[in-house]
Amino acid sequence: MERDKTNIIITGTGKGIGFELVKLFAATENKNIIAISRNIENINAFNENNSGKHLSKVFPIPFDLNSDEYDAKLLPLILKITDKIDILINNAGALINKPMLQQTEEDFDQQFNVNIKAVFKLSKLMIPHLNKNAHIVNISSMGGFQGSAKFKGLSLYSASKGALAIFTECLAEELKESGIKANCLALGATQTEMLAKAFPKYEAPISAKDMAIFIADFALHAHQFMNGKIIPVSITTP
């Protein structure tokens, strides 16, 4: 068990913004990075290729956030690494781009399960193991930001991200006395596989790495200044 380091959990680290976040934190000192994703090949390759070169340690945990084994499987794996978490970044996301009339109940479940239910389940699981002054950062989307431009095909994705934004406000209220802070970032277009699914021909002005730099800094410092906030982080939508 290590208590003197900053212990960070990030979900959705197999690719995109989550993978860039892992790489960024690993290049800084005194962190334990717990990287949760279904797919951990990229993280394993990153650990192998950089063996001994990281300043901080990355612990990949292969886990499907749609699973029912949060208590039975995920928690014991996390507690083997640390029992005190400082930062929880709920970054994993699922997007199915289809006109609303073609979206199925399975599509609904897949998007709402990853984008909001998993955040509820993981937050509930980890809150007893969060440090006083810990920061929960929920990664939402401009699609889920009230009054923003909306796009055909993204109704369920956007609705689930809207739910995540409001959930964050409520979570901050519920945790107020504990010292734990919760904030939500509503991201704009960032060049990743997900963006290519949503807007196939569009090229975003922001790379996954650049967005990760912003999120990492926000996760480490912003809770000294704000709580329960939904912040648009967007140059363009899309």
Ligand SMILES: NC(=O)c1ccc[n+]([C@@H]2O[C@H](COP(=O)([O-])OP(=O)(O)OC[C@H]3O[C@@H](n4cnc5c(N)ncnc54)[C@H](OP(=O)(O)O)[C@@H]3O)[C@@H](O)[C@H]2O)c1
């Ligand atoms: N890119 C943008 O323009 C944009 C804009 C607004 C908001 N966002 C949000 O930013 C976050 C990161 O998105 P991204 O663009 O980096 O997307 P991405 O490249 O598609 O990555 C999504 C990540 O979520 C993980 N994931 C999906 N389903 C999962 C599950 N059931 N269990 C565990 N992990 C799961 C994936 O890992 P595995 O496949 O390994 O599980 C992957 O690492 C998402 O919440 C997204 O909604 C992105």
